[in-house]
Structures are given as C-alpha cells and as structure tokens.
Amino acid sequence: xPTNPVNPRRVADAGGAGGAGVPTSADVARRxxxxxATASYVLNGVTSQKISEKTRxxxxxxxxxxxxxxxxxxxxxxxxxSKIVLFVIPYVHLGELATLISSHLTARTAEQGxxxxxxxxxxASRAVIDAARDLRPRLVLSMFSLDDETATWLRERDIMMTxxxxxxxxxxxxxxxxxxxxxxxxxxxxxxxxxxxxxxEPGLAMLAQMRHRGVVDACRARSLPAPAYEQFSLDGAGAExxxxxxxxxxxxxxxxxxxxxxxxxxxxxxRAGLRCPEDLxxxxxxxxxxxxxxxxPLSSIEFDTDAxxxxxxxxxxxxxxxxxxxxxxxxxxxxxxxxERESTGMLRRHPDSILSRSDWFQFSKEPH
Amino acid sequence: xPTNPVNPRRVADAGGAGGAGVPTSADVARRxxxxxATASYVLNGVTSQKISEKTRxxxxxxxxxxxxxxxxxxxxxxxxxSKIVLFVIPYVHLGELATLISSHLTARTAEQGxxxxxxxxxxASRAVIDAARDLRPRLVLSMFSLDDETATWLRERDIMMTxxxxxxxxxxxxxxxxxxxxxxxxxxxxxxxxxxxxxxEPGLAMLAQMRHRGVVDACRARSLPAPAYEQFSLDGAGAExxxxxxxxxxxxxxxxxxxxxxxxxxxxxxRAGLRCPEDLxxxxxxxxxxxxxxxxPLSSIEFDTDAxxxxxxxxxxxxxxxxxxxxxxxxxxxxxxxxERESTGMLRRHPDSILSRSDWFQFSKEPH
DNA sequence: GCGCGTAGGTTACGCGCGTAAGTACTAGGG
DNA sequence: CCCTAGTACTTACGCGCGTAACCTACGCGC
Numbered sequence: 001x002p003t004n005p006v007n008p009r010r011v012a013d014a015g016g017a018g019g020a021g022v023p024t025s026a027d028v029a030r031r032x033x034x035x036x037a038t039a040s041y042v043l044n045g046v047t048s049q050k051i052s053e054k055t056r057x058x059x060x061x062x063x064x065x066x067x068x069x070x071x072x073x074x075x076x077x078x079x080x081x082s083k084i085v086l087f088v089i090p091y092v093h094l095g096e097l098a099t100l101i102s103s104h105l106t107a108r109t110a111e112q113g114x115x116x117x118x119x120x121x122x123x124a125s126r127a128v129i130d131a132a133r134d135l136r137p138r139l140v141l142s143m144f145s146l147d148d149e150t151a152t153w154l155r156e157r158d159i160m161m162t163x164x165x166x167x168x169x170x171x172x173x174x175x176x177x178x179x180x181x182x183x184x185x186x187x188x189x190x191x192x193x194x195x196x197x198x199x200x201e202p203g204l205a206m207l208a209q210m211r212h213r214g215v216v217d218a219c220r221a222r223s224l225p226a227p228a229y230e231q232f233s234l235d236g237a238g239a240e241x242x243x244x245x246x247x248x249x250x251x252x253x254x255x256x257x258x259x260x261x262x263x264x265x266x267x268x269x270x271r272a273g274l275r276c277p278e279d280l281x282x283x284x285x286x287x288x289x290x291x292x293x294x295x296x297p298l299s300s301i302e303f304d305t306d307a308x309x310x311x312x313x314x315x316x317x318x319x320x321x322x323x324x325x326x327x328x329x330x331x332x333x334x335x336x337x338x339x340e341r342e343s344t345g346m347l348r349r350h351p352d353s354i355l356s357r358s359d360w361f362q363f364s365k366e367p368h
Numbered sequence: 369x370p371t372n373p374v375n376p377r378r379v380a381d382a383g384g385a386g387g388a389g390v391p392t393s394a395d396v397a398r399r400x401x402x403x404x405a406t407a408s409y410v411l412n413g414v415t416s417q418k419i420s421e422k423t424r425x426x427x428x429x430x431x432x433x434x435x436x437x438x439x440x441x442x443x444x445x446x447x448x449x450s451k452i453v454l455f456v457i458p459y460v461h462l463g464e465l466a467t468l469i470s471s472h473l474t475a476r477t478a479e480q481g482x483x484x485x486x487x488x489x490x491x492a493s494r495a496v497i498d499a500a501r502d503l504r505p506r507l508v509l510s511m512f513s514l515d516d517e518t519a520t521w522l523r524e525r526d527i528m529m530t531x532x533x534x535x536x537x538x539x540x541x542x543x544x545x546x547x548x549x550x551x552x553x554x555x556x557x558x559x560x561x562x563x564x565x566x567x568x569e570p571g572l573a574m575l576a577q578m579r580h581r582g583v584v585d586a587c588r589a590r591s592l593p594a595p596a597y598e599q600f601s602l603d604g605a606g607a608e609x610x611x612x613x614x615x616x617x618x619x620x621x622x623x624x625x626x627x628x629x630x631x632x633x634x635x636x637x638x639r640a641g642l643r644c645p646e647d648l649x650x651x652x653x654x655x656x657x658x659x660x661x662x663x664x665p666l667s668s669i670e671f672d673t674d675a676x677x678x679x680x681x682x683x684x685x686x687x688x689x690x691x692x693x694x695x696x697x698x699x700x701x702x703x704x705x706x707x708e709r710e711s712t713g714m715l716r717r718h719p720d721s722i723l724s725r726s727d728w729f730q731f732s733k734e735p736h
Numbered sequence: 737g738c739g740c741g742t743a744g745g746t747t748a749c750g751c752g753c754g755t756a757a758g759t760a761c762t763a764g765g766g
Numbered sequence: 767c768c769c770t771a772g773t774a775c776t777t778a779c780g781c782g783c784g785t786a787a788c789c790t791a792c793g794c795g796c
C-alpha cells in the first residue's frame with residue numbers, strides 16, 4: 001500500500017480493532033479481488049459495463065462488510081456535480097416549518113443516497129451562489145422562488161431548482177395551499193363573510209401576497225363576497241380597532257396568515273371586549289404547539305412535514321436516476337390537515353361541505 | 369488547455385459575456401503568469417515558502433479579478449479535512465434559536481473563510497457520523513453534547529467538537545445561562561419564593577434538567593428557599609391546578625423553561641381565576657414574537673443570536689489558524705437580555721439589584 | 737485457421753487542490 | 767573561479783472517485 005507522504009490521513013490504528021480509518025473504494029475492490037474500476041461500476045450500478053452477477057455480489061458484499069460510503073468530495077470532484085441537494089432557507093420568520101421539513105428531508109433523502117445540506121441565508125447577505133459554488137449541488141430546493149441572479153447562475157451550470165412555495169405555476173408539492181383549506185373549512189361551518197389577517201413582516205411579503213390572493217380566489221370560487229383585508233403587527237398594536245371594524249362590517253370569520261397573526265387577532269378580540277368564536281371565528285396556519293393554550297384555543301392548518309419530505313425525496317430520487325422528474329402530481333391533501341379547536345367553534349356543520357371529504361383532512365382536538 | 373473528455377464541466381460559454389464557468393486556481397495562476405503551486409501558496413498564505421511581495425500581489429489581484437473561490441471538494445480531498453463546520457441540530461422543539469444562530473453563523477463564518485453546514489437530525493436517526501463522513505468537517509458544533517459513540521468516532525478522526533449548551537463545564541459561550549438571569553431579575557423586583565415551570569418534552573429533558581439545576585443554584589446563591597417545581601404540558605392540561613397550588617404555597621413568581629411553557633402557565637393563571645402578575649409573575653425564555661400579544665404580555669429572556677454567532681466565528685477562526693482555541697472567556701452578558709413586560713409587573717425595583725447593572729441587560733417594552 | 741462479435745473485465749486519466757522535493761538564478765566568501 | 771547559501775520559484779505527486787478506452791479470452795460461422 002503506497003502511503004501518501006502529503007496527506008497521512010489513514011490513521012495508524014495501532015491496537016484499535018475498530019475501523020482503520022474510513023474505507024475507500026480501493027479497499028472494497030481489494031477485498032473483492034477486483035480492480036477499482038470494477039468496484040466503482042458495481043457500486044454505481046452502471047449497466048453499460050458488463051459485469052457478471054457473481055462479481056457484482058462479491059463487490060456489494062465487500063462494501064457492506066466494510067461499511068463503505070463514497071467520499072462525497074471525491075465524487076463531487078470527479079463528476080462535477082455531487083449527490084447534494086442544497087436546501088435554501090431565507091432569513092424570515094417561518095416558524096418551525098423549515099426546520100421540520102429539513103429534519104425529515106435529511107432522514108428521507110439518506111434512504112435515497114442523496115445528501116441534503118441546509119443553507120440559511122443571513123440577515124443581509126443572500127450567499128446562495130457562494131454556497132452552490134462550494135458544494136456543487138445537483139439541485140437547489142428553496143422555500144420561495146430564488147432571485148433572478150441566482151436562478152440564472154444556477155441554470156447556466158445545469159443545477160436544477162425546485163421550490164416549496166413557488167410564486168407561479170402549480171408544479172410542486174404544496175400546490176393547493178393552506179389558505180384555500182382555511183376558506184373551505186370556514187365556509188363549511190357556515191361562514192359567508194371572511195376576513196384575511198395578513199402579516200406585515202417585510203420578508204414574508206411575497207408569500208403573504210400569494211396567500212391573500214388564494215383567499216380571494218377561494219372566496220370567488222365559492223361565490224362569497226371578497227374577503228376583508230387587514231394587516232396585523234405581532235406586537236398587537238391596532239388589532240383591537242381592526243377587529244372591531246371587521247365585526248361591524250359583518251365579517252364573522254378570519255383566516256390568518258399564520259398562527260402568530262391569528263394569536264394577535266385573538267388578542268384584539270379580547271381587548272375589544274368581543275367573543276371568539278361567537279363574534280369572530282379565527283383560524284391560523286402552522287399548528288404551533290401552544291395553540292391549545294390560547295384564549296380560546298386556536299384552530300389551525302397543520303403541515304405534514306414528513307409527507308412533504310417523502311415527496312421531495314422521491315423527486316430527488318427521480319432526478320438522481322435521470323428520470324426527468326415526472327411531475328409527480330401531488331395534491332395537498334397529503335400535506336395539510338385541519339386542527340379544529342374552540343376558536344372556530346366546532347359548531348354547526350353543513351353535511352355537503354368539504355368537511356365530509358375525510359380524505360382532505362382529519363379532525364383532532366388534540367394533535368398527535 | 370487540455371480538455372477533459374470525462375467531465376465536460378467547463379461550459380462552452382458561447383456568447384455569454386459572463387463567467388466561463390467557475391475559475392480554478394489554474395486560471396488564477398495563468399492570469400498571474402506563475403505556476404499553479406505558487407498561486408496556491410499565495411492563496412493559502414503559506415509563509416514557509418518564499419515568494420516575493422510582487423508575485424504575491426499579482427496572484428491576489430488575479431484571484432480578485434476572476435472572483436476566485438477554492439473548490440471545497442478539491443480542498444477537502446487534498447487536505448483530508450475541509451474548512452467546513454458541521455452544525456448539528458437535534459430533533460427537538462427549540463423554537464427559533466437554532467435557526468437564528470444558523471443564519472448568523474453562516475454569515476459570520478463566511479467572513480472567516482469557513483463554511484457552516486447545518487445538519488438536522490431526523491426524528492429517529494441520528495446520522496451525525498454519516499454526515500461527518502460525507503463532509504469531513506474540521507469541527508462539529510452541536511446544540512447539546514453528542515452521544516458517546518459519535519463523540520468517540522469524531523475524536524478518533526481528530527475532528528474537534530464544541531457545544532452551545534454543554535452538559536458540563538463552562539467552556540463555551542452560554543455559560544451563565546438564562547435561568548440564572550431569570551432568577552436574578554425576579555429577585556431584583558422583590559420576589560422571594562420562586563417556582564420553576566419545566567417542559568415535559570422528552571427530547572428536551574437534558575437541557576431542562578440543567579435549567580432546573582441552574583434555578584436551584586441561583587436561589588441558593590441568593591439564600592432563597594428552594595424553588596417549587598412543576599412540569600407543564602403545552603396543551604394546558606392540569607396547568608390550572610398546578611398554578612393554584614403554587615400560589616397557595618406562597619410562590620409569587622415563576623421562571624419558565626421557555627416562552628411556550630410560560631404561556632401555558634399564563635393560561636393556567638387565567639383559568640384559575642387568578643391575576644398575573646399580582647398573584648403570580650411569569651417570565652419565559654426565547655422572546656417569541658407573539659409575547660406582546662399574550663394576556664398579559666409576557667416577559668422573557670432574549671438570546672442575542674448574532675453575538676453568539678460572532679463568538680463562534682471567532683472560535684472557528686482560531687481553529688482554522690491553528691491557534692489552540694484560547695478559551696475566549698465569554699460571559700453571557702454579551703448574549704442575553706431581559707425583555708420586560710406586564711407579566712412581571714414592571715413595578716417595584718430594588719436599587720441594589722441586578723437591574724442597576726445596565727451592562728447585563730437593556731430594558732425594552734417593545735423589542736427592536 | 738482466421739476474422740469477429742461479445743462478455744467480463746483492467747489500465748489510464750483527470751477533476752482541483754495542497755505541498756514535498758527539485759531547479760534556476762543570484763550574492764558573497766574563499 | 768568555484769562552492770556554498772539563500773531566494774524565488776516550478777515540477778511532480780496523490781487525495782478518492784468516475785469513466786473512456788483498451789485488453790483478453792471464448793464461442794461461432796466461414
């Protein structure tokens with residue numbers, strides 16, 4: 001074994017019965033009595049190269065016995081594009097959504113042989129290009145659409161892009177968005193005049209606009225009057241007044257951008273001396289853990305982050321295997337769920353409403 | 369220029385006035401009219417190799433003009449250990465803390481030439497070893513102490529470890545922990561009998577125990593009676609009863625594990641027909657955005673995540689430069705801040721209390 | 737007996753980089 | 767004039783891997 005004078009990485013391992021460093025494909029090849037090339041072909045499942053089933057098994061066995069894993073850096077260097085998925089998370093207040101998706105995605109893509117690397121954008125810098133240059137991902141997954149410069153840069157280098165909440169088109173997972181489910185649910189329990197409580201965090205403007213548009217569309221689809229619109233700041237300033245004017249205008253239920261905004265609305269209702277849900281029902285999005293401790297307990301839309309992760313893991317696998325990502329059509333029924341609590345009453349139900357379509361959401365007063 | 373038949377990475381760039389692919393150190397060397405080795409020595413600031421200042425400048429200029437960045441994979445491959453820091457985030461409910469630290473850390477370490485890669489542990493698997501094997505980080509940063517198997521594996525491979533909330537020792541940033549500040553603050557505004565409201569999420573058990581111990585120690589240090597202890601589940605079950613028994617036992621203020629637990633306590637107070645802060649004051653940890661919308665608005669301890677990131681970026685830089693991480697002593701005064709709201713009254717103050725030490729925290733009814 | 741396709745491999749090369757070892761050129765002492 | 771001792775570079779090699787291109791036996795038709 002020719003030792004490398006420059007890079008004495010392979011630990012001496014004197015006495016250690018453990019691992020003798022990290023095994024390489026050369027180790028696998030040696031153990032299987034084949035050349036490194038053969039081992040490489042087998043390990044990558046290359047079919048253009050003829051290799052007997054016997055040899056293939058020998059290599060696979062050796063790899064398993066050694067616990068071989070390809071060196072990502074070397075792979076990346078050799079092919080020019082690794083098995084890395086770069087997950088870009090913007091510097092905005094997204095609650096636990098991004099975190100949960102990341103966790104599940106890491107676990108699920110590991111099964112597919114891909115590696116997810118999460119890149120958090122900083123408060124000022126949006127160094128996605130730098131990260132992509134460092135890591136050579138095969139694909140970049142982002143929460144929102146990337147800016148033009150980044151998108152162009154990635155496209156020029158044949159790095160694919162996917163977006164969880166695209167600002168256009170329907171080609172991704174969450175294409176029947178949560179606000180739509182909010183409206184359907186509120187209509188289902190008898191509401192006709194709906195308000196939309198928006199966030200006023202600047203970083204969320206794009207997503208918030210989409211949600212608002214979604215509420216407008218959903219109301220139109222149900223032939224309801226257009227939703228009343230208000231922005232709420234999370235410190236609660238002005239909430240009381242906005243709530244009061246809504247109720248005065250006949251609004252009976254509010255779909256909020258997320259649970260935090262919904263909680264602000266609840267505070268406004270309390271301070272206005274009104275009652276929830278009798279005077280104004282409220283439903284949020286995100287299903288925060290404390291929703292059950294609100295006054296009254298807050299209804300919400302929950303994301304099934306593991307199902308989302310599974311979905312994207314499949315998409316990644318398609319890409320990895322060269323299948324041109326067959327637009328696995330994914331209805332959000334798999335990803336969303338209504339969690340019903342007192343803030344929306346749990347009262348009168350229309351039998352012909354969406355509520356009877358049990359495939360769209362399960363009910364549960366207590367999540368889990 | 370010898371083209372690579374295997375790996376036609378270098379885009380043809382026909383017509384594009386842009387970048388001609390990603391520049392390599394060879395491009396830099398060519399442009400500076402030196403060999404690649406010379407360029408490499410200059411770019412890495414190697415001093416053992418004599419190179420004239422003139423040449424050094426030429427190389428640096430060329431690198432700047434081309435916007436050169438070393439290929440992380442190649443660097444990792446050549447040296448056996450990259451400039452990567454692996455930040456491990458466990459699958460537990462940590463609020464936004466981990467996310468915020470990650471964002472700032474990404475930005476701050478970029479300034480130091482290191483790359484932070486965030487690894488989210490899955491719900492079942494704790495694949496830190498796999499991630500480390502893939503990425504060959506020079507250092508692993510974790511929220512909590514790593515399990516023995518992982519720690520051993522990393523140690524064997526000379527990968528350093530640092531922990532944000534260590535379960536032992538004081539050698540890291542947040543060594544004067546938030547619970548201590550909670551107690552000092554509550555004592556400062558006149559409380560003597562303190563309760564500790566713990567979480568009951570299993571994944572947080574270790575951190576929660578540390579916090580509890582911290583509260584006990586802080587009370588002892590102030591010669592107060594030992595804190596009363598209760599666990600709260602976030603759905604609010606049983607909160608009312610626990611709060612009542614506290615008040616009956618003379619407890620006048622509660623330090624909660626975090627804001628979510630604190631909110632549960634607030635709900636319990638309301639449902640018990642008691643008043644906050646008159647009957648029971650409450651302070652949390654984390655400074656969630658909605659704290660201002662609680663009933664009453666919730667006091668909290670806020671982490672300065674950017675300061676934490678700056679701290680660790682410095683530690684990383686020390687490691688990168690071979691300085692044996694000189695245990696930069698870091699008092700948490702730099703990392704924590706009390707946010708005071710109605711849930712702790714903002715009433716009577718002892719002039720000799722911690723409150724007068726303005727370097728420890730700033731007051732603000734409204735954050736930002 | 738010879739060409740020839742094919743199954744089942746192996747050898748050779750480069751990805752971009754760090755770095756040990758070698759080389760050329762200059763200054764200075766004998 | 768030669769022999770060191772620097773100085774300022776360059777050449778050569780390998781990290782682990784993917785893969786094109788090249789070998790070698792073997793069966794088969796002519």
